[in-house]
Amino acid sequence: MKFSGQILKMISDHTKPIRYYLNLSEDLICMNQLFNQELSFQHIGYQCVSCGNDEPVYRMGFCKKCFFKSPYASDTILRPELSTAHLGIEERDLAVEKEIQLVPHIVYLAYTGEVKVGVTRESQIPTRWIDQGATLALPIARTRNRYEAGVIEVEIKKHITDKTQWKKMLQTQEKDIDIISIRDSIKSYLPKDYEQFYSSDEEVWKMEFPYEVPMNIEAFSLNKKSEFTGILKGIKGQYLCFEGGQVINIRGHEGYVINLSVS
Ligand SMILES: [Zn+2]
Numbered sequence: 001m002k003f004s005g006q007i008l009k010m011i012s013d014h015t016k017p018i019r020y021y022l023n024l025s026e027d028l029i030c031m032n033q034l035f036n037q038e039l040s041f042q043h044i045g046y047q048c049v050s051c052g053n054d055e056p057v058y059r060m061g062f063c064k065k066c067f068f069k070s071p072y073a074s075d076t077i078l079r080p081e082l083s084t085a086h087l088g089i090e091e092r093d094l095a096v097e098k099e100i101q102l103v104p105h106i107v108y109l110a111y112t113g114e115v116k117v118g119v120t121r122e123s124q125i126p127t128r129w130i131d132q133g134a135t136l137a138l139p140i141a142r143t144r145n146r147y148e149a150g151v152i153e154v155e156i157k158k159h160i161t162d163k164t165q166w167k168k169m170l171q172t173q174e175k176d177i178d179i180i181s182i183r184d185s186i187k188s189y190l191p192k193d194y195e196q197f198y199s200s201d202e203e204v205w206k207m208e209f210p211y212e213v214p215m216n217i218e219a220f221s222l223n224k225k226s227e228f229t230g231i232l233k234g235i236k237g238q239y240l241c242f243e244g245g246q247v248i249n250i251r252g253h254e255g256y257v258i259n260l261s262v263s
Contacts, residue, residue, distance in 0.1 A: 001262045003029060006047040008061070009238055009251040012130045017210040020235050022250070024260065031235060032210055038263050039240075040229040041248075043222035045257040054257075061254030071096040080105070080119045080150030105149035107141040107156070107197075110134035111177045112237075113168025117156045119149040126205055131251065133169040133237025137205045138179045140186070141197040148197060155189050169237060170217050170247060179204055211236040214245035221248070222256055 005025030013019040021028040045054050048063040050070045055063035060073055067073045071093040076083045084091060085101040104122040109115055112134045120128040122142070129137040143149045153162065160182075187198055211234035220228055230242030238251035 003027060003260045003262075004044075005257065006049075007250060007253045007256045007258060008049070009131065009254055010235075012127060014126050014130065014207070017208045018130055018235075020210075022260075024258070029260075031232070031240070034232050034262055035210070035234070036231060038229060038231050039242075040259075040261045040263075041222060041227065042259040043226040043256055044259055046255055047257050049255050057255040063255075071100070076101065076146065076150075080146045081154050083145070083147040083150060086145050086147050101146035103145070105143050105146050106139040106199075107143070107149050107152045108137055108139045109160070109179055109183060110137040111174065111179060112164040113170075113172050114165075115160060115177065115179060115182055116164060117153055117160045117162050119146070119153045121146075126207065129205060130207055131238055132164050133166075133209065133239065135173060135175050135207055135209070136177055136179050137207070138183055139199055139202045140183050141190070141194070142199050143197045148194065152190055152194050152197065155191055155194075156186055159186065159189055164237075166219070166237075166239070166249065167217060170239060170241070171213055173209075173211070173213055175206065209236040210234055211241060214241060216245040217247060218245055219247050219249065222253060222258065 003024050005027055008023040011021040011023055020031040022031050046057055048055055048066055049061035050066035053063060058064035058067045062073050074091055083101045085097040091097060105119055106122055107119055109117055110129050110132060112132050141152050190198055230246055233243055234241040239247045239249055241247045
């Protein structure tokens with residue numbers, strides 16, 4: 001079987017275990033069916049996720065020009081507390097910013113090798129956690145917009161990391177973490193005006209990945225070497241894992257155009 005197209009992040013179904021689809025120019029390839037088969041990747045070009053031009057990917061699938069221009073690549077994606085759409089203030093494109101920011105958001109705890117705090121649109125549950133490779137997740141606050149969630153996160157990340165370390169995430173499948181008592185202990189970190197958003201009756205979400213921790217883990221990128229062949233063994237987060245522990249971050253390859261053959 002041969003496929004060709006632009007990589008977008010994998011689409012997932014929250015089944016047990018999670019089912020993943022590689023998204024190649026919107027051709028969806030069910031990856032769970034390809035376990036124990038040999039996959040060959042060949043990097044043949046780029047297609048920016050915004051303008052579609054064959055320009056090298058700068059970050060997040062965008063060419064350099066689009067990364068600094070598109071409202072979908074704004075600083076508020078990584079730093080929600082910088083959001084200004086709730087004040088009617090435009091950063092790059094107010095209509096898009098309103099759509100992204102003025103919807104219900106949650107602040108959550110997730111276990112990705114350690115417990116981290118994060119912010120996401122409510123509509124991204126549980127996709128956001130699957131993409132991160134979180135085995136457990138728990139909403140801790142629900143807000144009306146992105147800004148409010150960002151302010152809460154800023155306070156909590158003084159005590160708990162907001163980063164996922166990919167290697168730690170891939171080295172563990174831990175599920176016995178008392179995330180509820182961590183939630184209970186951080187209520188006091190919320191700013192006084194934001195206590196109304198605290199949520200104490202949420203259920204813990206559990207994600208089961210089609211993945212076993214390999215002996216060694218070594219990441220490869222099609223940026224460094226344009227071809228790779230390996231036997232697919234598992235998937236966690238947005239990482240495909242091959243025999244011998246070689247892993248590729250599919251999300252980190254958004255905008256790459258590849259040939260993929262399966263044998
Ligand atoms: Zn572009």
